[in-house]
Amino acid sequence: MGKATEMNDKHTRSEAESGALKASAIDGGRRGFIGVAAGVTAAMVAPGVILHAVAAAPRSQPVTSDVRWGLLIDTTKCVDGCSACVEACGRENGLDLQVKSEDESEARWDHQKSVWIRKVKLQDNQTGRVTNLPMMCQHCEHPPCVDVCPTGASFKRADGIVMVDRHLCIGCRYCMMACPYKARSFIHQGTSGQLTRAPRGKGCVESCNLCVHRRDNGEESTACVDACVAEGHEAIVFGDLKDPASPISRKLNEIPSRQIREDLVLNTGVRYSGV
Amino acid sequence: MKRIVYREWRIAPQRFWSLLGILAAVIGVGALAFGYMEHQGHWVTGMNNSVVWGAPHVFAVFLIISASGALNIASIGTVFRKPIYKPLSRLSGLLAVALLMGGLLVLVTDLGRPERLIVAMTTYNFSSIFAWNIFLYTGFMVIVIAYLWSMADRQGEPFNRPIALVALVWRLALTTGTGSIFGFLVARQAYDAAILGPMFVAMSFAYGLAVFMLVLIFSFEDEGRPIGPRMMRRLRNLLALFVSVVLYFTLTYHLTNLYMAKHDGLEHWLLFNGGIYTFLFWVGWVLIGGLLPLWILYHPHLNQQRHWIVAACAMVIVGGFATLYVVIIGSQAFPMPMFPGQTILESGFFDGVNGESAAYWPTIPELLLGLGGVAVALLITTVGVRVLQFLPESLADDVVAPDEETMHDQPFAKPA
Numbered sequence: 068m069g070k071a072t073e074m075n076d077k078h079t080r081s082e083a084e085s086g087a088l089k090a091s092a093i094d095g096g097r098r099g100f101i102g103v104a105a106g107v108t109a110a111m112v113a114p115g116v117i118l119h120a121v122a123a124a125p126r127s128q129p130v131t132s133d134v135r136w137g138l139l140i141d142t143t144k145c146v147d148g149c150s151a152c153v154e155a156c157g158r159e160n161g162l163d164l165q166v167k168s169e170d171e172s173e174a175r176w177d178h179q180k181s182v183w184i185r186k187v188k189l190q191d192n193q194t195g196r197v198t199n200l201p202m203m204c205q206h207c208e209h210p211p212c213v214d215v216c217p218t219g220a221s222f223k224r225a226d227g228i229v230m231v232d233r234h235l236c237i238g239c240r241y242c243m244m245a246c247p248y249k250a251r252s253f254i255h256q257g258t259s260g261q262l263t264r265a266p267r268g269k270g271c272v273e274s275c276n277l278c279v280h281r282r283d284n285g286e287e288s289t290a291c292v293d294a295c296v297a298e299g300h301e302a303i304v305f306g307d308l309k310d311p312a313s314p315i316s317r318k319l320n321e322i323p324s325r326q327i328r329e330d331l332v333l334n335t336g337v338r339y340s341g342v
Numbered sequence: 343m344k345r346i347v348y349r350e351w352r353i354a355p356q357r358f359w360s361l362l363g364i365l366a367a368v369i370g371v372g373a374l375a376f377g378y379m380e381h382q383g384h385w386v387t388g389m390n391n392s393v394v395w396g397a398p399h400v401f402a403v404f405l406i407i408s409a410s411g412a413l414n415i416a417s418i419g420t421v422f423r424k425p426i427y428k429p430l431s432r433l434s435g436l437l438a439v440a441l442l443m444g445g446l447l448v449l450v451t452d453l454g455r456p457e458r459l460i461v462a463m464t465t466y467n468f469s470s471i472f473a474w475n476i477f478l479y480t481g482f483m484v485i486v487i488a489y490l491w492s493m494a495d496r497q498g499e500p501f502n503r504p505i506a507l508v509a510l511v512w513r514l515a516l517t518t519g520t521g522s523i524f525g526f527l528v529a530r531q532a533y534d535a536a537i538l539g540p541m542f543v544a545m546s547f548a549y550g551l552a553v554f555m556l557v558l559i560f561s562f563e564d565e566g567r568p569i570g571p572r573m574m575r576r577l578r579n580l581l582a583l584f585v586s587v588v589l590y591f592t593l594t595y596h597l598t599n600l601y602m603a604k605h606d607g608l609e610h611w612l613l614f615n616g617g618i619y620t621f622l623f624w625v626g627w628v629l630i631g632g633l634l635p636l637w638i639l640y641h642p643h644l645n646q647q648r649h650w651i652v653a654a655c656a657m658v659i660v661g662g663f664a665t666l667y668v669v670i671i672g673s674q675a676f677p678m679p680m681f682p683g684q685t686i687l688e689s690g691f692f693d694g695v696n697g698e699s700a701a702y703w704p705t706i707p708e709l710l711l712g713l714g715g716v717a718v719a720l721l722i723t724t725v726g727v728r729v730l731q732f733l734p735e736s737l738a739d740d741v742v743a744p745d746e747e748t749m750h751d752q753p754f755a756k757p758a
Contacts, residue, residue, distance in 0.1 A: 150690070153690060168382070168383075168385055171385055174701075175385070175390070176385075177692075178390035178391060178392060178692060178700075178701060179384075179385050179390045179391065181391075182391070182690065182691045185689060185690030185691040185693075186688070186689070186690050187681075187686060187688070187689045187690070187691075187693055188686070188687040188688040188689070189681050189684040189685065189686055189687065190684060190685050190687050191683065191684050192683055192684060192685055193683065197687070198684075202680075202691070202693070211527075211528060211529060213467075213469075214469045214470065215469075215470050215471070215472065215526075215527075216467055216470055216472075217462055217466070217467060217470045217472035217473040217476065218461050218462055218465045218466070218467060218473075219465055219466070219467035235458075235461055235465060236454070236455065236458075237453050237454065237455050237456075237458045237459070237461055237462050238453045238454015238455040238456075238458075239453055239454070239462075239472065240394040240395060240454070241470070241472050241523075243391070243394040244394060244395065244527055244529070244530070244674070245527050245528075245529055246529055247528065247529035247678060247680070248529075248678075248680065249391070249392070249678055249680075249691065249693060251391075252391050253384065253389075253391060253394060253454060254383070254454070255383050255384040255385040255389075255390070256382075256383040256385045257382075257383055268455075269383045269454070270383065270384070270453070270454030270455040271454060271455065272454070327680055327681070328679075328680060331528055342681070
């Protein structure tokens, strides 16, 4: 309360002063004031702009098809029982902020909450070999979800990222019917406490977007890749599939890899080795 | 053959208003269910990220394809020039519009963002069969209304047959389009089959006719208008034919799948191990929706009794719901073939661990929403026949046109 009064006082005082200024020397005083104000503003804003530019360059140009973002998952390095990528994705994209409705059973919540990346453990029927891998949106070159979306809300960016425009999504879920990877989730409940970088809307569909906010801020890597590296597994490599010198392209060139459901010829942006 | 006279449905006002009241109450409850689902979000339904389309879609697809099938009677009369069906054309058209309206309402109110319907009406992606269907559905409505006008207005007479032709082609496209919503999905094994298009056309013929016959018999009997044995014989034979065609497509679909080794798992699950889906397939789809009605409709004594024919129609409808439940929900419940030759031991997102199918049980709001759609269709029909001249006064044998098949029999039947 005391502070507020003080501020009010200051405010009144400065008003009185400026009034006096106007009355005495109009031209000189105003020029001086503008000059000082411009200087102060520049001094205040410039470091921010420069700092921002140094930390990450926000995208100012339209996305081009000069790059195609993708992931390579080396399943031989993916560790049974580790879910670092899943948890990191949850934190990065606000999936851990989803709240179960009070009357909803745990079992139903598990089937209805949004999941962008999940761990899957497989066993070969003939050989008995066990494989662990993370599954997420495969960012197809020819995505069935984009084909079937009636409004065009489901779209593919020029850089290969497949995502949902939540302003156009009418929640028909046809994309979920069409996706061969079960990569998409429908938001079944109300949302609260959202993250600016990953907005979520009740009644809309969403899926992994390769941490698109990081792409648009010019940052390296994705949350799942960082988490896997931090765990020391390095099972996921992120990068530009079109750049032959990128780590992902070099690795793809080096080790055998395949696409899940290759038979559909969707040319996925996410590749797996050791499956 | 006498001139066909159409009259408004003149049942007692108390009866009419109580019928209307009941239908309005069902619609009201359906509207409440919609409000509840919209306000709470879809977590109050049984639908989830594995089974994304549930009971509302079963109701919606049933109503939409029945709409197309209900128009069959009018097409047979106008396009294929079978005069005996002519008196039924108006009711056929009205039912087509009413059923489509009911089905579309269910479809639209189940959207995650129903308030964005305007987006669906203004932003199109033409590689989506869904976007095409928006035009097919609205176009159907316009064409059938024009068709009704050409039947009822003397000035419309010259346009009657051309419009009927357009309507015939349009509704075949519509039902094929509806079947293709599923047939074009490469992701799931049970879909991804071109045969779903024509199979949906066959199903629409059967379900649409069953609904038509029930409405016709109910409205006629309630007011004491006669339906002669000849008309009943025509309709029940037609229904039996359509039911057989559905069974034929069912057989072809499953035989094709059984022949392909990669679909063994799906067929084995659906035909033997699928729990509720196996039950609904054999008991609902094949027995109640197929074999039993066929038995009744071809039984020399039972098919002479109206209540048995009514029972056969009801069975076709119940079987139709079971069929669409298996086609729409069962196909989603079966795990997707992401890793052929591998068994999924663990998954963070229910990818069919050890071949387990996805869980789904419809909740009350979903069913009420679907029933609301049925009530909308019936309300439109009830008001329609009450205020406008849709129903012929009589379908007695001496009123309806003679059977073309027996028309020329007489001269040849005489001994030489």
